[in-house]
Amino acid sequence: MDIAVIGNEEFVLGFRLAGLRRVFVAHPEDYQERIIEAMQDPEVGILxxxxxxxxxxxxxxxxxxxxxxxPVIVTVGGAGMGDLREKIKRAIGVDLYKEDE
Structure with a gap:
């Protein structure tokens, strides 16, 4: 499974420089179609x-x-979709951050 990124050229540039190979460039007018494409890619595990x-x-x-x-959708910046901890918990069924009492 790969990590992918979707967004405009400026947003994805840093991810490309970091070595991400799966990049979906999208503009406001075609963003929904591109995110559907990215989510249907069987190789994408994190978007x-x-x-x-x-x-x-x-x-x-x-x-x-x-x-x-x-895939697990991770929001970077902006008005995100919630806590990453909750997304991980939902995806794998275990709270990795839970402290034993």
């Missing part, structure tokens, strides 16, 4: 998205992205 880009989705698609566990 990083810009929180600001989520406003380009319909409410139904935003809910689907928010609830996705395969």
């Amino acid at each position: 990083a998205v810009d929180g600001e880009d989520l406003k380009n989705l319909t409410p139904q698609m935003r809910a689907k992205v928010t609830d996705s566990i395969s």
Whole structure:
């Protein structure tokens, strides 16, 4: 499984420089189609998205992205979709940060 990123050229540039190979460049007018494409790619396990880009989705698609566990959608910046800890817990079924008492 690969880590991928979706967003405009400026957003994905840093990820490309960090070595990410799966990059989906999207503009506001085609963002929804590109995120559907990225989510349907069987090789993508984690998809990083810009929180600001989520406003380009319909409410139904935003809910689907928010609830996705395969791939796990990680919001970077912007008005995110919630706590990363909760996403990991939902995806694998275990709270990795839970401290034993």
